[in-house]
Structure formats: C-alpha cells, structure tokens
Amino acid sequence: xxxxxxxxxxxxxxxxxxxxxxxxxxxxxxxxxxxxxxxxxxxxxxxxxxxxxxxxxxxxxxxxxxxxxxxxxxxxxxxxxxxxxxxxxxxxxxxxxxxxxxxxxxxxxxxxxxxxxxxxxxxxxxxxxxxxxxxxxxxxxxxx
Numbered sequence: 001x002x003x004x005x006x007x008x009x010x011x012x013x014x015x016x017x018x019x020x021x022x023x024x025x026x027x028x029x030x031x032x033x034x035x036x037x038x039x040x041x042x043x044x045x046x047x048x049x050x051x052x053x054x055x056x057x058x059x060x061x062x063x064x065x066x067x068x069x070x071x072x073x074x075x076x077x078x079x080x081x082x083x084x085x086x087x088x089x090x091x092x093x094x095x096x097x098x099x100x101x102x103x104x105x106x107x108x109x110x111x112x113x114x115x116x117x118x119x120x121x122x123x124x125x126x127x128x129x130x131x132x133x134x135x136x137x138x139x140x141x142x143x144x
Contacts, residue, residue: 003114005125012137014101014123018076019047021130022068022099024090025081026050028059034081035059037105037131041079044134049075068093077101079130080108087113095120103130 006014021041026048027034042048042060050059053066065071068078068090078094080087080103087104091113094102102117104110106129114124125133 003109003111003124003126005128006123008133008137010123011125011128011133014077014125015130015134015137018101020049020073020075021046021077021079022049022051022065022071022075023079023081024051024068026052026055026059026064027081028052028055028064034105037081037129038079040131041134049073068097068099071097075099077103077130079103079105081105082108084108084110084113088116091116091122094122101125103128105129106132 023038025034026038038048039060048060048062049071050062050064051068052064055064058064075097078099080090087110091102094117101123104126106127109126117124
C-alpha cells in the first residue's frame with residue numbers, strides 16, 4: 001500500500017498538541033531553510049530542540065544536541081532536514097526516544113523510514129513543510 005500523509009485535520013491536531021520539536025539537521029546558518037523554518041516555528045510558540053552533531057553550543061537560543069538520544073525530555077515531533085537516505089536511521093532513533101511524530105520536510109521522503117516509524121506507532125508525515133502546514137492548519141496559535 002502506498003504511503004499517504006495524514007489529513008489536514010489530523011495535521012492540525014498534531015500541531016495543536018505539540019510543544020517540543022526536535023529539528024534534526026538544523027543549521028546555525030541564518031540563510032538556510034532549516035534555520036528559517038525553525039525560527040518561524042519558535043516564533044509561533046513551539047519549543048525548538050536543535051539536533052546537529054557538527055554544531056556545538058546553541059542555535060536559536062537553545063542547546064544543541066548531537067543526536068535525539070541525548071535529549072532527556074519528551075519529543076512531540078522529530079522534524080527532519082536531512083537527505084532521504086539518512087532518514088531510516090533518524091526514524092530508528094525517533095522510535096527509541098519515544099517521539100510521537102516523524103516529520104520529513106518538503107522534498108524528503110523515504111518509505112523505509114516511514115515503515116520503521118509507522119510500525120512503532122509514530123505518525124509519519126513526509127514531503128511537507130511544517131511551517132507551511134502550521135500556517136494553513138493552525139493559524140490561531142499564539143507565541144507563548
């Protein structure tokens with residue numbers, strides 16, 4: 001059976017209930033899409049947790065982690081800015097840390113990653129921009 005993203009109504013519910021978003025592949029370079037998207041989500045009241053092993057210190061005022069396993073707090077959404085071939089490993093880690101959602105950004109899709117996460121009960125969203133979906137489905141959320 002071919003993969004299908006959740007409905008817009010389901011995505012709206014996911015975003016309304018989410019707080020912590022671990023952003024895998026978040027760049028510290030302000031001109032990168034990952035930075036701009038994470039910054040926009042942060043300004044809308046979501047807590048961004050940067051995951052990038054090549055950046056130490058902070059991104060967007062938040063401590064940067066080398067992997068999802070280093071984060072010792074609940075993760076609602078794992079938002080991925082990595083090439084498709086790297087996503088099965090991210091999916092395995094998302095399962096191990098008990099995340100609720102695996103979200104592969106626009107242009108990123110991997111059936112194996114979707115299967116790994118889906119079999120473990122995670123909701124999977126692929127090839128969609130979280131910032132765009134949030135703007136469409138949850139326009140009333142206010143920054144905390």
